Amino acid sequence: xxxxxxxxxxxxxxxxxxxxxxxxxxxxxxxxxxxxxxxxxxxxxxxxxxxxxxxxxxxxxxxxxxxxxxxxxxxxxxxxxxxxxxxxxxxxxxxxxxxxxxxxxxxxxxxxxxxxxxxxxxxxxxxxxxxxxxxxxxxxxxxxxxxxxxxxxxxxxxxxxxxxxxxxxxxxxxxxxxxxxxxxxxxxxxxxxxxxxxxxxxxxxxxxxxxxxxxxxx
Numbered sequence: 001x002x003x004x005x006x007x008x009x010x011x012x013x014x015x016x017x018x019x020x021x022x023x024x025x026x027x028x029x030x031x032x033x034x035x036x037x038x039x040x041x042x043x044x045x046x047x048x049x050x051x052x053x054x055x056x057x058x059x060x061x062x063x064x065x066x067x068x069x070x071x072x073x074x075x076x077x078x079x080x081x082x083x084x085x086x087x088x089x090x091x092x093x094x095x096x097x098x099x100x101x102x103x104x105x106x107x108x109x110x111x112x113x114x115x116x117x118x119x120x121x122x123x124x125x126x127x128x129x130x131x132x133x134x135x136x137x138x139x140x141x142x143x144x145x146x147x148x149x150x151x152x153x154x155x156x157x158x159x160x161x162x163x164x165x166x167x168x169x170x171x172x173x174x175x176x177x178x179x180x181x182x183x184x185x186x187x188x189x190x191x192x193x194x195x196x197x198x199x200x201x202x203x204x205x206x207x208x209x210x211x212x213x214x215x216x217x218x
Contacts, residue, residue: 001060001061001062001063001074001075001078001088001090001091001092002058002059002060002088002089002090002091002215003059003060003061003082003086003087003088003089004055004056004057004058004059004086004087004089005017005050005054005055005056005059005085005086006055006085006086006087007055007084007085008085009083009084009085009086010053010054010055010056010085011052011053012052012086013052014046014049014052017049017059017086018044018046020082020083020086021044021061021082022042022044023081024078024081024082025042025063025078025081027081028074028077028078028080028081029077030063030065030069030074030077030078031065031066031067031069032044032063032064032065032066033064033065033066042063043063043064044061044062044063044064045061045062045099046060046061047060047061047062047099047100047103048060048100048103048106048168048172048201050198051174051176053196054175054196054197054198055195055196055197055198056197056198057089057197057198057199057200058106058198058199058200058201058202059198060099060103060201060214062094062099071091071092071093072091074091075088075090075091078091090215092215092216099214102202102203102214103168103201103202103203103214104167104168104202104203104204105153105165105166105167105168105201105202105203105204105209105211106165106166106168106198106200106201106211107163107164107165107198107199107200107201107209107211108163108164108165108166108175108196108197108198108199109161109162109163109164109196109197109199110161110162110164110175110178110179110194110195110196111160111161111194111195111196111197112160112161112162112190112192112194113160113192114159114160115160116160116190116192117157117159117160119188119189119190120157120160120161120162120182120188120190121157122187123182123186123187123188124155124156124157124162124182124186125157126185126186126187127149127152127155127178127181127182127185127186128152128155130149130185130186131149132147132149132150133147133148133149133181133184133185133186134146134147134148135148135177135180135181135184137171137177137180139171144171146171146173146177148173148177148178148180148181149181150167150169151166151167151169151173152164152165152166152167152173152178153165153166153167153204153207153208153209154208154209155178162194163199164178165204165209165211166178167204175196176196179193179194201214202214
């Protein structure tokens with residue numbers, strides 16, 4: 001299933017969405033399968049969730065059902081049971097293999113104030129000219145340094161907005177890491193934090209950063 005996080009609900013965490021989804025599945029009477037044992041839990045898997053505070057049009061999860069349901073029926077019932085701002089966009093029967101393996105890249109939009117347009121465009125061009133752009137981030141295993149530039153497949157500026165395609169790699173490079181590289185390596189001096197939205201994620205279909213639909217059947 002593909003869902004969106006919009007408006008104020010972009011500030012919901014992954015755990016917040018998990019709780020909302022489990023309640024919605026019950027209200028929508030979706031025959032969800034549960035694990036065995038003393039503490040059964042619904043068989044739901046989540047793939048590459050966007051950070052808290054980030055809007056998204058392309059979040060994905062899988063649900064195992066006890067019996068077959070038509071995808072359109074599941075979409076309508078589940079979307080009606082979720083709060084506005086957490087919106088089910090597409091439902092498909094799962095293919096063989098892990099959904100996460102088809103999520104090879106993400107397209108993002110970073111919206112700055114319009115008056116920052118020329119500064120943002122100049123910094124983006126300088127970042128693209130670099131061979132490497134290392135930043136550091138605190139992780140569960142301590143501070144790690146990694147190359148942001150290697151993950152950037154495409155980066156374009158339009159007015160005060162940047163569109164960015166990032167290849168999913170380890171460690172996963174996030175838009176915040178690109179912002180850090182723009183400040184550290186490309187001279188971007190912009191105090192206002194942009195509104196960050198994930199537009200799509202899926203297979204990378206060409207070198208220009210085109211994102212395919214991970215729910216399309218083969």
